[in-house]
Amino acid sequence: MVATQDMRGVREIGQPGEFPFTRGVFADGFRGRLWTMRQYSGFGTAEESNERYRFLLEQGQTGLSVALDLPTQCGLDPTDPMARPEIGKVGVSLSNLAEMESLFRDIDLSRISTSFTINGSAAVIYAMYIACADRNGVPREKLTGTIQNDILKEYVARGTWIFPTRPSMRLISDTVVFGSRVTPRFNTISIAGAHMRDAGCTAAEEIAYTLANGLAYVDELIRRGGNADQFAKRLSFFFYVHMDLFEEVAKFRAARRIWANLLKERYGVTDPKAQMFRFGVVCGGSSLVAPQPYNNVIRVTTETLAAVLGGAQSIFTCAYDEAFQIPTEFSAELALRTQQIVAYESGVARTVDPLGGSYYVEYLTDQMEDRITALMKEVEDHGGAVKAIEEGWLQLQVARRAHDRKLQIDSGERAVVGLNCFQRADQQVAPGETFHLDPRVSQRVLENLEAVRARRNATEVERTLGRLAQASAKDNENLMPYLVDCCHAYATVGEMVERLKLEWGEFREPIRL
């Protein structure tokens, strides 16, 4: 227990909506506007995903979150030999503008915010989204949404890197600088701790490594002449919420305070909007298990509560079967209903930061702040995030943590109901209903691509790709306008990425165990 006298040392928490934003970035919490409900979804062909999106929007979802297949994420066309087995498997295949036009058919891009989990090829997909808006007559400044565009954590935990660290950092700067001018309501980067956490990191490490990556981006943007008071408004963050409710709440409160202080003190940022730490979350992930799969609904509910009490700006609730298959329409709907029930029935959103001032939560928030700061110092001592990643140090930390966590679960030290305690001999291990991906998906994707290649203007494709290649050789040229031109010409993701690889090479993974 935290005794009353322990409260004497508790730090200044301020008011909601005011520096250092411990109590949230908005003065009125969720009273003015609820968080965005954004379910990650996408599979197979663009047409199939479009159908699922329209279903989710009809059910009251307020934003789209596009899952892309691995070839698209790795910048390979479906025709690449490495791509073939993976077409449409973990997300939708999106190799050119025609596919994106199908993906958003009958969806108004000026009204719906769209988030893309895309990193290595983020600049290309962002360019394609702009081109798609152009085609649909939607003004660019009206676009809202997010591209993840956080390559540093890809090197650490998620693995869809393409280029070496330096040109990757440049490409990210190009998108952020271009975005703050051309699509001022669109978040051009979402610095993510989620995948490192899901891989095995603790809550404090998740925040510390993410903020360390965040500093690396800010440093790079400033080095390229960016004004932090401006571009920092477009930085957003992304995390997992796991089961330890109060720890999760404390993690978010501490993160807001640390980030605001860093921007103010380290970079002299004075605009409060640029000091705000805004974030989205996933509830679920590796906290979900296959044994007794319906228990996962209860886990996601608890985590959603933590996300709301922690002040998240957008929430994605995992479907109970998400850990082992593409969610069925039933499980996807249930996941959305879970957060709607928390939002509209539980009453937790009725007041601002209801846990503010709780002895326990404030004490935990301070503790969390100290732990995060110490871990960030460790990264700094390794030469900062980029160097720690190039040398494989950060990757090794995450792998060791994952091993520790697995041993804790195996030994029962960390309880997981249905998995290491309260099991039943004949318990259910697979979901009742299974999702079946149409086996003809890859054939259809390949046929679509062939048709686009046949009808596009080959000279225009070559011209725009040639200009992209030239621009990529000049470090101070912003590549975004060139990528948008390529997309308009129906150049493919693979073709654009190939040109950039020729100039920049590919990342060489440091392997340390």
Next chain:
Amino acid sequence: MNASSSTTLLRGKRILIAKPGLDGHDVGAKVIALALRDAGADVIYTGLRKSPGFIARAAVDEDVDAVGLSILSGSHNDLVAETMEALRDLNAMEIPLFVGGTIPAHDQEALRAKGVRGVFTSDMLLEDVVASIARSLS
């Protein structure tokens, strides 16, 4: 089986842990690699995004006693078949193949029927996985 007996069993064994295809989730692969090493094995990890041909070649060149493939993208049926074919092309079909990842129950059976020695998922105990590999290689 306890950890110490698997330590004895895997001593001197060379095991290649590989990530075929484009899947970037390498935690499972690394956790298994660490566990096998703790159990005495000499572990070689390929890193991400290796083609079946590359993996088979590495298995032969490194003269390994077993290959473990880690696949979480749902592409296991294709990737396992291609890796087996690549091993066959190098006359290395006798190298035992293990698979770990997100593998639905009906596919686990099918993979075993095709000759995969063991299929492992994340809800299994690490020491059981290590012990099972050790038994299979003894």
